[in-house]
Amino acid sequence: MSVLVYTEPHNEKISKNAIEAASYASKLATLLGTTATALVCGEAGDAETLGQVGISKILQVTSGSISQFDTQKLSKAVQEAVQKEKATVIVFSHDFSGKAIAPRVAAKLGAGLVAGAVSLPDTSSGFIVKKAVFSGKAFAHVSVTSEVKVISLLPNSFSVEKTGGTASIESFSPETGKAGVTVKEIRKESAKLSLTEADLVVSAGRGMKGPENWGNIEELATLMGAATACSRPVADIGWRPHHEHVGQTGLAIRPNLYIAVGISGAIQHLAGVNGSKVIVVINTDAEAPFFKAADYGIVGDAFQVLPKLIEAYKQFKASNN
Amino acid sequence: MKLLVCISKAPDTTSKISFTENNTKFNEAGVQYIINPYDEWYALVRALELKETLGGTVTTITVGKADNEPTIRKALAIGADDAVRIDAEASDALAVAKQIADYVKNNSYDIIFCGKETIDYNGSQVGGMIAELLDLSYVSLASKLEVNGNTATLERDIQGGKEVVETNIPFVVSCAKGMAEARIPNMRGIMAARTKPLQVLPGSEAPKLTEIVAYSLLPEKAGCKFIDAENPGELFQLLHNEAKVI
Ligand SMILES: Cc1cc2nc3c(=O)[nH]c(=O)nc-3n(C[C@H](O)[C@H](O)[C@H](O)COP(=O)(O)OP(=O)(O)OC[C@H]3O[C@@H](n4cnc5c(N)ncnc54)[C@H](O)[C@@H]3O)c2cc1C
Numbered sequence: 001m002s003v004l005v006y007t008e009p010h011n012e013k014i015s016k017n018a019i020e021a022a023s024y025a026s027k028l029a030t031l032l033g034t035t036a037t038a039l040v041c042g043e044a045g046d047a048e049t050l051g052q053v054g055i056s057k058i059l060q061v062t063s064g065s066i067s068q069f070d071t072q073k074l075s076k077a078v079q080e081a082v083q084k085e086k087a088t089v090i091v092f093s094h095d096f097s098g099k100a101i102a103p104r105v106a107a108k109l110g111a112g113l114v115a116g117a118v119s120l121p122d123t124s125s126g127f128i129v130k131k132a133v134f135s136g137k138a139f140a141h142v143s144v145t146s147e148v149k150v151i152s153l154l155p156n157s158f159s160v161e162k163t164g165g166t167a168s169i170e171s172f173s174p175e176t177g178k179a180g181v182t183v184k185e186i187r188k189e190s191a192k193l194s195l196t197e198a199d200l201v202v203s204a205g206r207g208m209k210g211p212e213n214w215g216n217i218e219e220l221a222t223l224m225g226a227a228t229a230c231s232r233p234v235a236d237i238g239w240r241p242h243h244e245h246v247g248q249t250g251l252a253i254r255p256n257l258y259i260a261v262g263i264s265g266a267i268q269h270l271a272g273v274n275g276s277k278v279i280v281v282i283n284t285d286a287e288a289p290f291f292k293a294a295d296y297g298i299v300g301d302a303f304q305v306l307p308k309l310i311e312a313y314k315q316f317k318a319s320n321n
Numbered sequence: 322m323k324l325l326v327c328i329s330k331a332p333d334t335t336s337k338i339s340f341t342e343n344n345t346k347f348n349e350a351g352v353q354y355i356i357n358p359y360d361e362w363y364a365l366v367r368a369l370e371l372k373e374t375l376g377g378t379v380t381t382i383t384v385g386k387a388d389n390e391p392t393i394r395k396a397l398a399i400g401a402d403d404a405v406r407i408d409a410e411a412s413d414a415l416a417v418a419k420q421i422a423d424y425v426k427n428n429s430y431d432i433i434f435c436g437k438e439t440i441d442y443n444g445s446q447v448g449g450m451i452a453e454l455l456d457l458s459y460v461s462l463a464s465k466l467e468v469n470g471n472t473a474t475l476e477r478d479i480q481g482g483k484e485v486v487e488t489n490i491p492f493v494v495s496c497a498k499g500m501a502e503a504r505i506p507n508m509r510g511i512m513a514a515r516t517k518p519l520q521v522l523p524g525s526e527a528p529k530l531t532e533i534v535a536y537s538l539l540p541e542k543a544g545c546k547f548i549d550a551e552n553p554g555e556l557f558q559l560l561h562n563e564a565k566v567i
């Protein structure tokens with residue numbers, strides 16, 4: 001018995017989502033009285049970080065055998081690793097890659113899958129995993145009855161704990177067959193902070209009146225080291241790029257801090273952001289529904305409040321350094 | 322082209338979410354069901370567009386009981402040619418995928434379309450499982466799909482960008498924003514939908530590996546603390562000292 005976690009590098013470094021999944025896997029292994037192994041597909045397996053979060057062994061897939069993202073090949077690699085490690089629980093991040101591979105792996109192994117888990121399983125009677133449902137409005141507690149289980153962990157829902165330790169590295173060349181999908185091109189969206197991985201997000205909506213008014217939003221975000229997001233109508237009318245659209249039909253994000261400026265807080269918008277730890281709302285209308293979901297609110301005109309906030313942040317930064 | 326679109330129903334996005342029977346059942350009182358938005362706006366419409374340019378048929382498939390029929394009729398009104406309903410409880414993703422895969426094994430299709438995820442259970446699971454059960458390639462979270470002869474070029478969302486991929490027909494795709502623009506059914510479509518074929522098939526034996534045993538709601542917020550708009554700088558002290566997020 002063991003726990004296996006799938007990790008993959010992002011921009012040469014192991015991704016934040018993968019580190020969370022690895023930390024979750026090692027905690028789960030402790031809970032089950034076993035150890036956690038990480039399957040690393042890609043060049044830069046950050047062995048040190050994986051060791052620190054409690055992974056005891058790394059299966060490093062040799063470069064070449066899986067050079068491109070293909071769910072058929074990757075799920076075969078995971079299956080072989082599962083057999084090798086006698087893994088009974090396989091952990092993924094519920095991110096773009098996990099959503100693509102985890103269902104395949106579950107079907108291949110005849111394993112029950114909990115997609116979007118937010119905490120460690122309750123093993124007091126059975127194996128019950130809490131996951132987000134209804135677009136973040138509620139949780140379901142899912143009992144998994146199959147012998148082998150697959151869990152994909154919702155990004156930003158589990159705090160990474162560095163327990164210290166080192167992972168041994170073993171090179172691994174699974175038999176993966178041929179790829180069904182060929183990658184032609186990868187297009188990176190500017191070098192800026194990726195929205196799904198950002199801890200801090202500054203977001204704005206139709207209250208900003210026009211795309212020319214985003215200067216203050218961007219300035220505040222840059223100062224704070226935050227990513228920028230927007231409501232759907234703003235992306236639909238082309239004031240902002242589509243990849244910034246958050247909500248029911250856009251990205252679902254769970255940053256530590258979400259600052260919403262000139263967004264009314266429609267239920268479909270909230271669906272994408274209500275997992276944020278702390279929500280700040282800035283709106284001229286004291287009755288805007290967003291205030292009900294907020295931790296801190298400022299009733300005021302964004303055009304007056306933002307310049308003051310920017311100045312205040314600079315002072316705050318100066319006095320906290 | 323023979324195109325198959327997997328359609329599920331979901332509570333209207335404005336539904337109030339609550340639970341009954343000691344938090345073990347979703348409270349359906351007053352809940353309006355719609356076609357899961359990703360299935361309708363992106364998967365179905367893109368399939369219809371392909372049919373319009375390349376010829377062929379668009380069939381929808383739904384695993385579920387008769388209460389799915391109003392949303393299936395809506396998909397027919399938007400333009401699907403015919404519909405299949407597998408009469409089985411849609412409780413576990415793998416069970417749903419197996420029903421669909423079994424149907425496809427007997428009725429081959431060129432492209433199987435799914436939505437990105439259902440907005441109630443948010444799994445993003447069924448598409449990948451169908452692909453595995455049929456040993457087909459799978460392109461997840463695609464925002465573009467073009468067919469050229471026997472191959473297709475797709476764009477899919479990845480961390481911090483997009484990936485352009487190519488695959489051979491047949492394959493399974495899950496559809497996200499960008500794929501197509503929503504269509505509103507017209508009167509003619511609605512009339513035609515009444516007589517379009519809706520075939521009901523019995524479900525096959527399927528494993529049930531997961532089960533929802535309880536629900537819980539998000540913890541209530543303590544309430545909003547208001548900050549003076551003339552002096553908003555206090556916000557950062559609170560975020561730093563009280564909320565500890567900066
Ligand atoms: C099926 C479905 C799915 C949807 N999915 C999404 C989704 O994924 N994401 C999403 O965002 N929406 C989604 N929507 C749309 C959603 O219902 C709302 O229409 C949308 O979120 C409103 O955007 P908004 O808050 O920017 O604009 P508005 O509702 O127009 O709100 C603007 C706000 O700005 C405030 N304001 C105006 N001027 C100022 C100022 N000077 N300073 C400060 N505040 C000001 C106003 O008081 C108002 O509250 C969806 C809708 C449907 C039906």
Ligand SMILES: Nc1ncnc2c1ncn2[C@@H]1O[C@H](COP(=O)(O)O)[C@@H](O)[C@H]1O
Pocket residue numbers: 326327328329357359360364382383384385411414417434435436437438439442443444445446447448
């Ligand atoms: N009961 C069902 N019947 C038909 N298709 C479904 C069903 N459930 C899910 N799907 C399809 O699978 C996609 C992903 O669903 P899920 O894995 O539940 O998030 C949906 O967008 C649908 O296209």
